[in-house]
Amino acid sequence: MIIRHEGDGRWESVPVLAYKEAGNVFKDVTRQVLFEGSDQLPCQLRYFEVAPGGYSTLEKHQHVHLVVVFRGRGSVLIGSQVHSIEERDVVTIPSNTWHQFRATSDVPLGFLCLVNVIRDRPTLPTADDLRQLRSALLISGLFME
């Protein structure tokens, strides 16, 4: 009933997993499942760690992410806005909203991410989506490559 933190973003007996299957665009991300969900609390708690300079998949889906930054700093794209994030900030990713997490170049970005156990699969951007997103980010002066 207690999973001990061993330091450095690792928990006792919790395997460090690949972030996603191949075929998605991401870089240097690991995943640990801290709570699988139960009948009485049908949510899954995962810990993701993005290595310095790494980033998660740019995607959107109907399910909501509730994120608490646990370690390091970085930025998050939500819709067409980029926000810097630091340890202990709380981030909500609304339904059907493009999002991507990035670590800064110097430290890893570790975050807790809560989702429903039952959830839809992410949608990846088409070439046209990417063009629109890049254009919106250029206008707002916050372009991320």
Place this chain on the structure above:
Amino acid sequence: MIIRHEGDGRWESVPVLAYKEAGNVFKDVTRQVLFEGSDQLPCQLRYFEVAPGGYSTLEKHQHVHLVVVFRGRGSVLIGSQVHSIEERDVVTIPSNTWHQFRATSDVPLGFLCLVNVIRDRPTLPTADDLRQLRSALLISGLFME
């Protein structure tokens, strides 16, 4: 969509609330609601902070708590066992299990606590429950007053 941590277990624009209504037995606990829950993620994320020497209500209920220790250290009673807890440990409180969080005497104990939005009300121990619990804790050598 981002709630900034201001340091010291406080978040921007998040009111620090009384832990519970009067009539419960607890000491020096505050509550902040970091996520109210939504249709797409019907969970509520709260941050509780127990001042040095303080403790939460001893209670049980059908709903499950998923807790991540965020700050300081202390102990948690789960059933008839007491466990020491430190920053970043993950604690699950199963259904219908007596539980109570306590800070050590020197530092506050801050923790994130996730629950379903729809949940049952806690049950408080009767004098008989307390007698049984004290007896079990004495036998296990981990008596908490």
